[in-house]
Amino acid sequence: MSDWTSGYVADINYTYGYYAELNPLRIALGFINAGIRPPKTINACELGFGQGISTNIHAAASQINWYGTDFNPHQAAFAQELSSISGADAKLYDDAFSDFCQRDNLPEFDYIGLHGIWSWISDENRAVIVDFIRRKLRVGGVLYISYNTQPGWAAMVPMRDLLAEYADTMSAQGAGTISRIDDAIAFADKLVAVNPEYCNANPQIKNRLAKIKQDNKNYVAHEYFNRDWEPMAFAKMARWLEPAKMDWACSARYADAIESIQLTNEQQALINNIPNPLFRQSVRDFCENRQFRTDYWVKGARRLSELDKDEMLGGLRVIMGVPRKDVQLKIAGRLGNFDLPSNIYTPLLEMLSSYQPVFVSELWQVAAEHGVGRSAFNSAIAILASKGIILPAQSDDDIAKVASKTGQLNRFLMSRSRSTTELSYLASPVTGGGIAVPLFHQFFLLASLEGGDDAKTLAAFTWRILASQNKCLLKEGKPISDENENLVELERQARDFLDERLPIYRALKII
Template sequence: MSDWTSGYVADISYTYGYYAELNPLRIALGFINAGIRPPNVINACELGFGQGISTNIHAAASQINWYGTDFNPHQAAFAQELSSISGADAKLHDDAFNEFCQRDDLPEFDYIGLHGIWSWISDENRAVIVDFIRRKLKVGGVLYISYNTQPGWAAMVPMRDLLAEHADLMSAQGAGTISRIEDAITFAEQLVAVNPEYCKANPQIKNRLDKIKQDNKNYVAHEYFNRDWEPMAFAKMARWLEPAKMDWACSARYADAIDSIQLTSEQLNLINSIPNPVFRQSVRDFCENRQFRTDYWVKGARRLSTLDQDEMLDGLRVVMGVPRKDVQFKIAGRLGNFDLPSDIYEPLLEVLSAYQPVYISELWQAAKEKGVSRSAMNSAVAILAAKGAILPAQSDESIAQAVSKVGRLNRFLMSQSRSTTELSYLASPVTGGGLAVPLFHQFFLLATLEGADTAKSLATFAWRILASQNKCLLKDGKPIASQDENLAELERQAGNFLNDRLPLYQALKII
């Protein structure tokens, strides 16, 4: 019998994560700040969509036509169910890459996304994907690709290989993947305990193993135990993408572009002295000891003048993504925490605090009235976006067309939260993407949909769910014993929810 998995872990499912970088609406701000004209995304594709949470949130919350594949039939079936429930009509398949990429019913794409999968597949499959990008990504189209990279993974590569070798050679016959993972980690701990020279030279390995031991085992299986696994240097990725005519555009994580919080002045001077853009990124990865890249690549970059940049920025809409009180005038970077000047940020937050979408031109007007320069305002917008304090916002027409699809999807996801803690994101038709919503907030939102409108009624609703499963709350790490104490703690949390979170969720049209 042939191995349809091609060495990829398929007997246990991947996690139910959502990855905001896959949202095409995020491209515009990153591209404009990098001086590149962003595309208008109509058709999009995700290769290796896992459980399909990201794909389905983006399909339901926007007017983009989504396609994709994940060869694990269990995952594809769940993703198809979500698409059917929302009515987004995403075209999701369980084809292997070589099958999907040869389909004759696919359009040309404005956007193709791969999150993480590149690190875990064979060179044969990588070649299939590059050929697909060459043939099916439009001129001006964007590729989002994230992957493990060097030099940040360099010390861990031998230990990862040892873990995989132990799982392959030393486990009991018939042992399942989780059992093999646990046995391999136990052996690695035994190895570290005898203080081998490898660990003396790489003291960070013990902490990495401790983290692996605590991580979700479904994630660990896919991250460390596939047959094919390669943290790839940026220069090698660039060579892979050359036949598809791709140029690196910028990072999909806005904070990566804020040099002052990531690089020392000496590092930045060295990097800026390098004329070759590929080598410049390679050197930057060494300065940051980067182990994971999240990159946008573009097929035919069209450069913007400074005037074009400001005009295109003015035409973007943004919306608050967190409660106003949670926005701190600080930002964290590789070099530490940095204070932000309140006189620049307060005028912007005053406009944003109504939780309604606003054009960046409106923020500029408010900033200008307070004597804030254009460059300072542009920098502040980029930093607020990097912090997640503001999110991209769609047009009113797109929002209106997505509301009903999002409502159906979110209602289903929240109903599932009554029996699982794995679904922790809901869709917003305002942002075209997902938002992390804690478990109890999902319970409270369900209660709101049922007509509850007081802290006590929300708490009672949530307690019925918990009590039916013989569960209780924790306080200071210890279970709360009595029903009255559980209800009191839930009522306290529900009060905070009503005051701080519900207005935001309603403004983002999550319910």
């Protein structure tokens, strides 16, 4: 009998995560800042979509035609259900990569995304994917790929191999994956306790093991216990993509482009004096001891002039996605926290706090009136985006065309959240992507959809859900047993929700 899993963990489903970097609408800002002309995305594909949360949110919240595959039929079935409910008509399959990539019903793609998959598949599957990119990603198209990388993971490779070997050879025959994980970690604790030289040479291993014990077991299973696992150096990644004619474009995480908060002056000087752009990335990974990369690659980069950059940046629409009062004029980087000048940011935030889409060119007019230079303004837009304060905003026409799909998807996800805590993102037709919405906010939104408009009604609605499951709130780490005390605390949270969050959710057209 053939092993359809190819050594990949399949008896435990992957987590229900959402990954904003997979949203093609985010490409424009990153590319413009890197001086590369961004493409228009019509057809997109995600390889290894897990539970399909990201794919379905992006399919429902935009007019992009989505395709994808995940070999796990349980996950593919859930993803297909989401697509059917939203009406997005995403073409989602449970094919192995080798089967999916040979389908004759696939278009040329403007965008192909892989989140994390690359690190946990065989070289055979990597070759299949690279050939797919070569054949099916159109000229000018973008590849998003994230993966574990060296040197940050280098010390953990032997320990991970030991954990996997123990789970395969020493655990009881027939034991489930969770049991085998627990056994392997328990053995690792015993090994650390006898003070092996490996741990003395790599003291960070103890902290890494401690973190593994705290992580979600489904995540740990997929992160550490697949047969294939290779944290890959950037240079090796580049060599893999050479046959597909891919050029590295930029990081998908905007903050990576802000060198002043990530690298010392000496590190910047060293890196900026390296003429080869790929080798610069390799050296930077050493400076940062990077463990994970999130990269955009493009098939044929078209460079922008400074004038083109400013004009294309001005043509982007953005919307504020967080309460104004929660915005702190600081940014965190590898080197610590840095203050942001209020004379630059305060006027921009005041304009954004209407929670309506605005063009970046409108923000530039405000900045210029306050004496802000072009370079400082461009940096400010990148920083606001990296902090998640501003999000991309689609045209009003696109928003109107997809709002019914996101409404149907969100109603289903919120309804499911009455019995699970794993669904924590909803779709915004404004941003074309997902928005983090805490569990109780989802309950309050459900109550609002049913006509609730005051804190008392929202609290009572939420309490009925909790009481039906014999659950209660925690206060200072202790459960609140009294019903009235639960309702008082829920009313307090509901008032904050109505005052601070509901206006933003409505502006983002979550409901």
